[in-house]
Amino acid sequence: MDISEKRVKFGAFEGTLEEASCPADGKNAGADLVFRCRDGIGYYRCRDCNLMFASPRFTEESLMNIYETEAFADLRMFEDWSYEKWKEGRDRAYVTQRQKLELIRRYLPEGARLLDVGAGMGLFLLEARKEGFKCEGLEPSAMLSKVASEVLGVPVSTVEVEDFNPPYKFDGIVIWDVLEHLYDPVGVLKRCAELLEPGGYVFAQVPNHRGLSNSTKTMLCRMGIKRSGFKHFWFPWHVYSFDRGSLGALARAASLEPVLFESWSHLLKEGRSGPFSRTVIDVVKKLCISDYIVCVARKTG
Ligand SMILES: [Zn+2]
Incomplete structure (x- = not known):
């Protein structure tokens, strides 16, 4: 049948x-x-x-x-929301955005142009803009992109990346927690590669089996x-x-060469900084044993 x-x-x-x-x-x-x-x-x-x-x-x-x-997202955090309160509270969402930016700053200078594919509510873009990046995002959910534009004031459009044709290229494209949802992840990564400057980077996070x-x-x-x-x-x-091998295969199928794999412990995302936490964070990062993998891949050719 x-x-x-x-x-x-x-x-x-x-x-x-x-x-x-x-x-x-x-x-x-x-x-x-x-x-x-x-x-x-x-x-x-x-x-x-x-x-x-x-x-x-x-x-x-x-x-x-x-x-x-x-409903995919709990929007209650945006009742009576302000950036200052969010930053002071240092919740997991805030610390995670900082961690992503620290990673990106290892590869791209201040002022670089970033695209966030699957930008969600725009929290990453908000923090990236504070850090001095030129940035914008794409988010197919009308509900989430509305929060990004109207509450956070960051530029997010509902256009699909395949149909996105800006008159400039990007230095970096972030695609956090997106590839595992896609029916054509290779096609989307290929489109990301086309939207990058030569030598530009894709920053991705996916589940790690x-x-x-x-x-x-x-x-x-x-x-x-x-x-x-x-x-x-x-x-x-x-x-x-994914694992490192399968994520690397996907990146290479899109003319992107992986230059870094690591994974972030929940202790890192919670902002723990004691000696024990730091040791666990380092081991998890190097061995890629948390339930998500982070990959940086460079555009080749
Ligand atoms: Zn395969």
């Missing part, structure tokens, strides 16, 4: 399913099943590049409908000990999970 003809319910969601394969090589035959949930959703690992993907998954059209009906917590949960699922399904994958929102 062709699964694409049937509408299915998955928890609170409903839509049409499709079979998927690794977007870096397109060979479904080259993947091993890691785990299949009782609802029929399977999680596979590509034999070529080690990328993990969900199959079947919702079709892109079905997932777009799901995005429109669900080799992270300590993620890989432990996967193991417990496979052993039948963890019975709540494969929730740590974040299906249906996430259709992929």
Whole structure:
């Protein structure tokens, strides 16, 4: 039976399913099943590049409908919001933006031009502009881009990156927590490469299936000990999970050469700075064992 003809319910969601394969090589035959949930959703690992993907998954059209009906972001923080209060509070969102900017400053000078693909509510852009970068963002969600423009006052448009044609190129493109949602991540990375100056950089963060917590949960699922399904994958929102190899394969397929992989411990994102925290932060960073990987990739050619 062709699964694409049937509408299915998955928890609170409903839509049409499709079979998927690794977007870096397109060979479904080259993947091993890691785990299949009782609802029929399977999680596979590509034999070529080690990328993990969900199959079947919702079709892109079905997932777009799901995005429109669900609230993705808690907007309560923007009631009575001010930049000064946010900065003073040093919450996780603020410390994470600072961490991203410290990374970018290792590669790009003050005043460089940045594009944020999947800018969300614009918090990164706000902090990047304070740091002296020229910046703008793209965010397909009308709700989130409205917060960015109207509450934070940062330039964010709802245009898709494929249709974005500015009269200038960028020194850096940030794409945080976006690639795992995309049905054509190679196409989007290729478009990012086209929008970069020669030698420009892409800064990406994606889920890491080799992270300590993620890989432990996967193991417990496979052993039948963890019975709540494969929730740590974040299906249906996430259709992929990566490791250094698979993220590198994706970048190279888009003419981008990875120059750095690291991962950020939750202690780092919480702004912990004691001696014990600093040791853990360094180990997690070097071994890439948190549940997200950060990659810097340079435009080649
Ligand atoms: Zn692959």
